[in-house]
Amino acid sequence: MGKALEARGVSARFNEQVILREVTLQMPANQVTAIIGPPGCGKSTFIRCLNRLHETTPGATLSGEVLLDGHSVYDMDPTEVRRSVAMIFHRPNPFPTMSILDNVAVGLRLHGLRNRARLAESAEQALRRAALWDEVKDRLHLYSSVLSLGQQQRLCIARALAIDPVVVLMDEPASTLDPLSTLVIEELIEELKRQYTIIIVTHNLQQAARVADKTAFFLDGEMIEQGTTTALFTTPQDKRTADYVTGRFG
Amino acid sequence: MRQVSARGWNGLFAGVLAACVLVVIGAGILALATLIVASAPSIREFGISFLWIPAWNPLHRQYGALPFLYGSFLTAGIAVLLAGVIGVTTAVALTQIGVRWLRSVLSLLLEVLAVIPSVVYGVWALLVIVPIIARLTDHQAGGSVGAFTGSGFGMLAGGVVLGVMVMPTVVAVTREAIASAPKDIAEAAMALGATRQETVALAVMPFVRKGILGSLYLGLARAFGEAVAVSLVIGNQPRSGGGLLGRASTLASMLAHTLSGTVPPLQTAALYELGLVLFLIAAVFYGLGRSYIAREAISLGFLPW
Amino acid sequence: MTRVSYKTGRKLKNALFVSILSLMTSLAVLPLLSLLWSIGVQGVAALVGLFGAPLSRGAASAVLASALVQSLITAAASVAIAMPLGVAAAIYSSQYAGLRAGRTIRFIMDILSGLPSILSGMVVFVLLSGVSSMLAGVLALVLYMLPVVVRMADQVLVAVPVAYIEGSLALGASRIQTIFAVVLPTAGKNLVTALLFVVARMVGETAPLLVILDGGATFQGKAGFQPLPLRLYSALAQGGSVSHQIVYAEALILLAIIVAVYGLARWVGRSDR
Numbered sequence: 048m049g050k051a052l053e054a055r056g057v058s059a060r061f062n063e064q065v066i067l068r069e070v071t072l073q074m075p076a077n078q079v080t081a082i083i084g085p086p087g088c089g090k091s092t093f094i095r096c097l098n099r100l101h102e103t104t105p106g107a108t109l110s111g112e113v114l115l116d117g118h119s120v121y122d123m124d125p126t127e128v129r130r131s132v133a134m135i136f137h138r139p140n141p142f143p144t145m146s147i148l149d150n151v152a153v154g155l156r157l158h159g160l161r162n163r164a165r166l167a168e169s170a171e172q173a174l175r176r177a178a179l180w181d182e183v184k185d186r187l188h189l190y191s192s193v194l195s196l197g198q199q200q201r202l203c204i205a206r207a208l209a210i211d212p213v214v215v216l217m218d219e220p221a222s223t224l225d226p227l228s229t230l231v232i233e234e235l236i237e238e239l240k241r242q243y244t245i246i247i248v249t250h251n252l253q254q255a256a257r258v259a260d261k262t263a264f265f266l267d268g269e270m271i272e273q274g275t276t277t278a279l280f281t282t283p284q285d286k287r288t289a290d291y292v293t294g295r296f297g
Numbered sequence: 298m299r300q301v302s303a304r305g306w307n308g309l310f311a312g313v314l315a316a317c318v319l320v321v322i323g324a325g326i327l328a329l330a331t332l333i334v335a336s337a338p339s340i341r342e343f344g345i346s347f348l349w350i351p352a353w354n355p356l357h358r359q360y361g362a363l364p365f366l367y368g369s370f371l372t373a374g375i376a377v378l379l380a381g382v383i384g385v386t387t388a389v390a391l392t393q394i395g396v397r398w399l400r401s402v403l404s405l406l407l408e409v410l411a412v413i414p415s416v417v418y419g420v421w422a423l424l425v426i427v428p429i430i431a432r433l434t435d436h437q438a439g440g441s442v443g444a445f446t447g448s449g450f451g452m453l454a455g456g457v458v459l460g461v462m463v464m465p466t467v468v469a470v471t472r473e474a475i476a477s478a479p480k481d482i483a484e485a486a487m488a489l490g491a492t493r494q495e496t497v498a499l500a501v502m503p504f505v506r507k508g509i510l511g512s513l514y515l516g517l518a519r520a521f522g523e524a525v526a527v528s529l530v531i532g533n534q535p536r537s538g539g540g541l542l543g544r545a546s547t548l549a550s551m552l553a554h555t556l557s558g559t560v561p562p563l564q565t566a567a568l569y570e571l572g573l574v575l576f577l578i579a580a581v582f583y584g585l586g587r588s589y590i591a592r593e594a595i596s597l598g599f600l601p602w
Numbered sequence: 603m604t605r606v607s608y609k610t611g612r613k614l615k616n617a618l619f620v621s622i623l624s625l626m627t628s629l630a631v632l633p634l635l636s637l638l639w640s641i642g643v644q645g646v647a648a649l650v651g652l653f654g655a656p657l658s659r660g661a662a663s664a665v666l667a668s669a670l671v672q673s674l675i676t677a678a679a680s681v682a683i684a685m686p687l688g689v690a691a692a693i694y695s696s697q698y699a700g701l702r703a704g705r706t707i708r709f710i711m712d713i714l715s716g717l718p719s720i721l722s723g724m725v726v727f728v729l730l731s732g733v734s735s736m737l738a739g740v741l742a743l744v745l746y747m748l749p750v751v752v753r754m755a756d757q758v759l760v761a762v763p764v765a766y767i768e769g770s771l772a773l774g775a776s777r778i779q780t781i782f783a784v785v786l787p788t789a790g791k792n793l794v795t796a797l798l799f800v801v802a803r804m805v806g807e808t809a810p811l812l813v814i815l816d817g818g819a820t821f822q823g824k825a826g827f828q829p830l831p832l833r834l835y836s837a838l839a840q841g842g843s844v845s846h847q848i849v850y851a852e853a854l855i856l857l858a859i860i861v862a863v864y865g866l867a868r869w870v871g872r873s874d875r
């Protein structure tokens with residue numbers, strides 16, 4: 048089951064430059080929360096704070112709190128946080144030096160599972176959840192680069208699901224994919240939210256409207272408005288939100 | 298009065314530049330030809346067996362490269378082993394751990410190491426390395442400190458100095474390779490909950506193998522070609538055999554040591570043949586090293602010798 | 603999917619990894635610190651000794667000054683020949699040569715860069731049939747610096763974005779105008795840095811001069827031309843150990859000059875931030 052995630056007054060900076068200002072946002076369990084906003088407004092930075100990936104960048108600092116099911120992730124071991132809060136990147140990034148199977152199994156191996164049969168079993172399960180199994184079951188030992196981009200992105204999803212996370216972060220997961228692969232990913236998200244809490248960054252407002260239960264609008268490092276997707280798109284409270292969702296934004 | 302067109306000027310300019318290229322290449326060919334001509338008497342006398350004649354004996358007019366090949370390969374081996382182990386791990390450290398200001402200070406210090414002249418390394422080696430080795434080994438040698446061993450001079454001292462001189466190359470080239478490894482793959486590993494060590498092993502090292510190999514070859518080239526510092530501490534004894542602590546000679550150190558005196562003609566020719574052998578080996582290593590390194594940076598690590 | 607707890611082992615491994623990296627990094631900078639310390643301490647003591655005593659002051663400063671001047675003249679002359687020639691060749695290989703020709707030139711330069719410095723001295727010695735002069739020393743330095751200059755300059759010039767060059771050509775500028783107005787100014791800072799690196803190495807270079815000047819001069823009693831590095835080497839090679847004050851003083855001065863040139867190179871090449 049998914050768990051709720053909550054950001055409380057999260058501020059982030061690169062060197063002296065402030066990227067995020069006091070962002071507070073609730074991301075309910077087993078729902079899809081979409082984050083929208085113009086390029087460079089700090090969407091990626093925000094979700095990278097949620098799995099503590101932000102702090103691995105040189106010069107990056109942050110303050111505030113992120114609570115996973117009520118527990119502060121900044122009090123936990125970062126590797127454990129990342130294990131519970133998985134991440135999909137905007138460009139598919141499977142390990143090019145590993146086979147398809149190893150790509151999915153590597154997370155479990157890292158976390159100590161050695162038994163081959165169980166690894167294969169878990170990998171299959173993850174690939175099925177990512178709706179990729181039927182397409183790769185005969186090619187498990189080939190390099191991941193034989194797959195199409197859309198398949199590679201689903202491979203990355205399978206890799207993330209294999210370690211049994213409770214939250215899945217997606218940073219524009221379909222932005223480099225063709226319309227058909229995008230559709231497959233969107234259907235997948237619909238499917239996955241039964242088991243995971245999903246936070247998705249997207250540039251595509253239709254996509255947010257299609258998949259998200261809740262949407263938050265970011266501008267210039269600040270969270271301007273949040274609400275149910277329907278409310279945010281139909282009755283925005285803030286003028287800037289209204290401008291953005293109606294495409295009047297300059 | 299005819300006007301020279303812009304096209305004409307451009308052609309002239311390109312021609313002059315091309316001539317400069319030819320001058321540089323010509324100078325190189327001239328150098329190689331000179332080495333061959335100057336070593337002709339020795340080549341005629343000894344043929345290819347020059348490479349494995351195990352002695353350098355002016356009294357018997359017997360000259361062979363084996364003692365120096367032995368010394369060169371062994372000292373360069375020690376050097377690249379030391380520089381490889383320490384340099385590669387340092388490059389990983391400078392890119393993966395520690396705070397940023399410390400990283401940049403350390404990187405700067407290591408670059409300074411690359412710019413120090415070899416003769417200054419020689420002074421340092423005489424002041425520091427030779428006495429340390431002497432202190433550590435003279436006890437073990439007991440009373441048997443002969444002409445060929447002891448007092449710190451020898452193969453080990455040469456190898457250690459070379460190792461220090463080669464290390465900046467290894468660090469610079471490896472660091473560059475790590476910097477150009479794909480970031481998103483490393484982030485994928487971290488996002489799976491990999492530790493730093495696991496991320497490096499899984500998602501960084503597979504992309505830098507070539508760079509490391511390249512840096513080691515460049516290091517070998519430099520270790521082979523270095524004459525001055527080595528000749529001051531290696532003891533200058535042309536012998537094939539003799540252990541790490543034994544006095545020895547490398548191809549380059551022999552040249553530095555001997556050519557500053559007056560020598561008989563055949564020996565001079567043999568020395569030039571040593572130089573020829575040295576050039577071939579160093580050029581092969583240097584070329585190999587460069588061929589492994591795709592992206593380059595302006596860095597002292599790429600300066601040869 | 604079950605969870606396997608495995609935390610402690612991984613943490614230990616990571617801690618070990620970090621400690622080994624730190625240890626190795628300390629080992630890597632140790633030689634530099636040791637070198638700066640030993641030569642710094644001895645060098646300063648030597649300078650104080652030499653210049654503190656009225657008797658030795660005149661002699662010491664005369665010797666050091668002449669060696670220094672000769673060093674700088676040799677280096678300056680070699681730079682004056684090698685830089686224009688090398689940079690011109692690099693402009694050709696980066697701007698005019700096609701893909702294949704450029705690659706061939708780079709390959710040849712790589713092979714030639716493998717020429718160990720001591721060999722260039724030997725070559726010039728033969729070519730000038732043993733005449734030992736400052737000219738021979740300069741030629742020897744030039745011979746072995748040239749391919750390196752070409753290679754360093756080439757890699758800086760190649761890095762100039764093709765878009766800039768095409769933009770300039772599209773405006774109707776000729777190739778020459780493009781090179782002087784776009785390529786060289788864009789590469790300028792990096793080019794100067796790269797060339798200063800080369801100069802730093804050239805000032806301290808001993809080996810190419812060794813054969814020519816040492817063989818010709820010291821041992822035949824006409825020690826007319828002896829740049830700093832060479833003086834140092836002869837003293838060390840003859841003594842077999844470091845015994846004279848002046849050696850430390852010379853080593854320190856040489857070190858200071860080279861670190862200064864290096865610092866200048868870094869300062870020129872600093873990123874504007």
Ligand SMILES: Nc1ncnc2c1ncn2[C@@H]1O[C@H](COP(=O)(O)OP(=O)(O)OP(=O)(O)O)[C@@H](O)[C@H]1O
Nearest residue numbers: 061066084085086087088089090091092093104250
């Ligand atoms: N490593 C970094 N160092 C310095 N500044 C950075 C770094 N990464 C991002 N930034 C800056 O932080 C700001 C926010 O970046 P971020 O990637 O979070 O934006 P984004 O909303 O995801 O944009 P996009 O929609 O284009 O992906 C940008 O102005 C960017 O220039």
Ligand SMILES: [Mg+2]
Nearest residue numbers: 090091092218
């Ligand atoms: Mg982004």
